[in-house]
Amino acid sequence: MRNTRSSTPVWQAISGALRADISEGRYLPGDKLPTEAQLSARFGVNRHTVRHALSQLVDDGLVRTRRGAGAFVASTPTDYPIGARVRFHENLLAAGRRPEKRVLDVECRAATAGEARALDVGDGAPVCAYRGLSLADGAPIAVFESVFPLERTPDIDRHLADTSSVTDALNRAGVADYTRASTRLTAVLADVTQALHLHLREGDPLLRSTSVNVDAAGNPVEYGRTWFAGDRVTLTLET
Amino acid sequence: MRNTRSSTPVWQAISGALRADISEGRYLPGDKLPTEAQLSARFGVNRHTVRHALSQLVDDGLVRTRRGAGAFVASTPTDYPIGARVRFHENLLAAGRRPEKRVLDVECRAATAGEARALDVGDGAPVCAYRGLSLADGAPIAVFESVFPLERTPDIDRHLADTSSVTDALNRAGVADYTRASTRLTAVLADVTQALHLHLREGDPLLRSTSVNVDAAGNPVEYGRTWFAGDRVTLTLET
DNA sequence: TATGATATGTCTAGTTGTATAGAAACTTGC
């Protein structure tokens, strides 16, 4: 232990050095940073000091760590417009990201009361629930669950199996076009399953969107709920 | 890093998600689960983490894995009463299972010394040995071998060929009714052939039942041995 | 029947995350 301490704590200096490396382009978004052990050796300090430095960068959103995998330079949040026409693929491509879907489950069953109301169908009407993950550049950004009324979107389950595009599936089910009738946003906390899928911790903030899409005649064809990872997506409301 | 928030280990969250899928009927007993690689991709985690999650389900008896084949939803053990009147079909149906027999072999030959003693017939008396598998809902639960004395059950081999019901075959052979005279139970280890038939590993525990069934006059009509898969069948002794 | 592909099982090792604790320097209040 040194006799006197300089005015700047070591952890802060390390933080600053790494921040400079990132801002000067030595590390690009997605790049892996040196391991804690390597940084510890490089700066000649204890691993915990390095961890403290890194935690500052994580808090500031510059770095994202993954247990066992390493620390990576964070990407900027994906901008996701929400307006009259919301199309996942188009939105991601416009943001310069590679869109990807991962289907978790498709099941046809009777609508719950809330779903029946949202879709304007009879109680217990047959619907098809479609759950999955949305990813941008390979990173999960949202969990979604969409419910389709089978009376207005016949065989939607088969169409969903054949294409990853909801727009395409709806088209094959006879819905030539659809628009967003309503969107409600709420901040919620991630539960254990959402945290699992989104690579977050339980309790991390999520932005939940609840929406209804309607066909040209104004009939609901999709009741959707999406939970966006709070720090990975920025929703832009178009007016 | 956030200090205070509880965090479920990823392997536990995955375990929980799969457990919920099973309990909610998305996977039925006997169904194959997605492969480790598929689950790894679905949850975006390392295959070892998935394996740990699965191992919890295996430990809890919910899932059974076989090297090279996959992971399957385990069935709950079938309850199988043993009392004065033991009827395979009735027992399985009473347990809510679909009974099925698969005949491996029927051969008429001379009785061995042990069989002769058990059936109370002369040394070398002609008998008919009937070997097969018992299944519940398509899953093998036991290997059996029954020996019938031809002097008391004439043409039993032909009758066995005509019906999968032993009760029915005996009836056609002139045995109007029969009851259990004795049952002896022993725990044994599966040999390689039994393991193969029962989809177990060699050395897994089996419950071997050795029994004699007698006609109304008390004469033995069937000497039976059944090896039950230890974890797939629970024998209930009626008194 | 042989072979290639697929899937589980095992081993070794690296990396991050958490827990606990000690010591010294610094800060604050009296």
Next chain:
DNA sequence: GCAAGTTTCTATACAACTAGACATATCATA
């Protein structure tokens, strides 16, 4: 000036997750 609290740095240990490679069993196909 001193005591108490905080900050900084160090240390060890273990858990959780990742990574890679290879062995063995099963399945499908030619």
